[in-house]
Amino acid sequence: MKILRHIICILILLTSVTVAEENKTPVPGSPGILFPDMQHFIKKKKLVLAIYEEDTPPFFYRDKTGETVGIDVDIAKTIAKNIHPDIEVEITRKAKTFNEVIDIVSRGEADIAISLLSYTTQRSRKVYYTRTPYIIIRMALFVSQLAISQSGKAPTLNNMFSEKDKRTLCVIEGTSYEEVAKKVLPHAVLVPVKASKDLLPSVQAGKCFAFFEDDQGIRKRLIKDPQLNLRYQMIVLKDELDPINIVIGPKFPELAEFIELMIQHTASLRFDLDDLLKKYQHTFIDIPA
Numbered sequence: 001m002k003i004l005r006h007i008i009c010i011l012i013l014l015t016s017v018t019v020a021e022e023n024k025t026p027v028p029g030s031p032g033i034l035f036p037d038m039q040h041f042i043k044k045k046k047l048v049l050a051i052y053e054e055d056t057p058p059f060f061y062r063d064k065t066g067e068t069v070g071i072d073v074d075i076a077k078t079i080a081k082n083i084h085p086d087i088e089v090e091i092t093r094k095a096k097t098f099n100e101v102i103d104i105v106s107r108g109e110a111d112i113a114i115s116l117l118s119y120t121t122q123r124s125r126k127v128y129y130t131r132t133p134y135i136i137i138r139m140a141l142f143v144s145q146l147a148i149s150q151s152g153k154a155p156t157l158n159n160m161f162s163e164k165d166k167r168t169l170c171v172i173e174g175t176s177y178e179e180v181a182k183k184v185l186p187h188a189v190l191v192p193v194k195a196s197k198d199l200l201p202s203v204q205a206g207k208c209f210a211f212f213e214d215d216q217g218i219r220k221r222l223i224k225d226p227q228l229n230l231r232y233q234m235i236v237l238k239d240e241l242d243p244i245n246i247v248i249g250p251k252f253p254e255l256a257e258f259i260e261l262m263i264q265h266t267a268s269l270r271f272d273l274d275d276l277l278k279k280y281q282h283t284f285i286d287i288p289a
Contacts, residue, residue, distance in 0.1 A: 037254035038083055041111070047080045048090045049073070050101050050110035054195050056217075058280030059116050068093060070283070071276070072114040075134060075246070075269055079112070079259055096194075097174025102127055105249050112259070113247040118176035123247075128256035132263045133243035135271040139180055141169075141235040142218050143210035144203060148233065157235070160209070163187040170199055170208035180240060181212045203232075214242055216273055220284050223277065 034042070041047055051068060055061035060070040068091050080087040092110055095101040098117060105113045106126035119129055143160065161167050166189050171177045173192035181190055191208050193199060199211040200221065218234045246263070248256040263269050 035254040035258075037252045038258070040252075041080075041087055041255070042084045045086055046088050046090045047076065047083070047112065048092060048110040049076045050095060050104045050113040051091055051093050051115045052095050052098055052101050053093045054197070056116055056196070057220075057283035058276055060114075061283060071271065071280075072116070075114050076112065078266075078269065079262060082262060083258070097172075098176070099123070099174040102247060105247055108249060108251065111249050111252065111255070116244055117247055118242050119245060120176050120179055123176075127250055128248040128253065130246045130248070130256065130260045130263055132260060132270075133245050134263055134269055135244045135273060135276075137242045137244060137273055138215045139177070139184070139212070139237045139240035139242055140215040140218050141210050141212055141237070142199070142203065142221075143233055143235065145231055145233055147209055157185060157237075161185045161188040167209040168207070170202045170211035172196060172199070172213070176242075177212050177214075180242075184237060184240060185212075216277070219273075219277060223281065224285055 051060045051072065056070075058071055060068060060072045063069050073089070073091065076089045080089050092104065095104055095115075098115065101113045101115050101117065102123045103126070104110050113127075114134075117123075123129075141157075148160070161169070166187065168191050169181060169185060169188040170191045170193050171181050172195065178190065178192070181188060191202070193202055193211075196213065196217055199213060199217075202208050203211050215234070215236050222228055222234065246259055248259060
């Protein structure tokens, strides 16, 4: 009798396990049970990518057909295909500032942003950042050689932007550059401009003594127009590294960790600026400065 009861208990247990396994319905085409974030995107079949509206080749730019392409887009497509081969990348480029890119992701209008985005503490309150950057650039100044010589001082930051002189410094509004410029050059008078393309004309017109950007932007200008080297000087702030990270919406912590591990373990998703400027020179050489 005891043996019979034992056999019945085993059969009941096996039946319960079978029912429990049947109730775990896997996403079609995906073995096992995936994290909720992964299931969400597989069912949605798209990953929405936010990118700043102004072209910044080779990272993101419109090709001759008007399609947005570039390194940042390629990274997004790699992420999507690693979640599931059927997932497509949908791009939104309505953000008029880099801060707006963050806000679009924060509000859930895009799932991720890959758009040359720097880290700031204010931004990190709204979205997830990957811990590992996909490229590291440096902050830099672009200043007229004539302006330096007329100032009668050596081209050091403290000399050029002293409290007494109150010199002007152009910076793109809605970017992390504003925050860094206030920290590094507290006596500079910041003059906001709307876009990267407005920086050089502002210095040439005498609106600013210099402009503040990153070395990738300034180096592209010097490659496109070597004559600028005769009239202007780039001053790289070697201590001001600017790690560029991927941003993920606040509803997707598992996606954030998935992307972080991808960047960590995939060498082809981490880039060197020198290599990029050589390999992709054709993407920016014919674009107006």
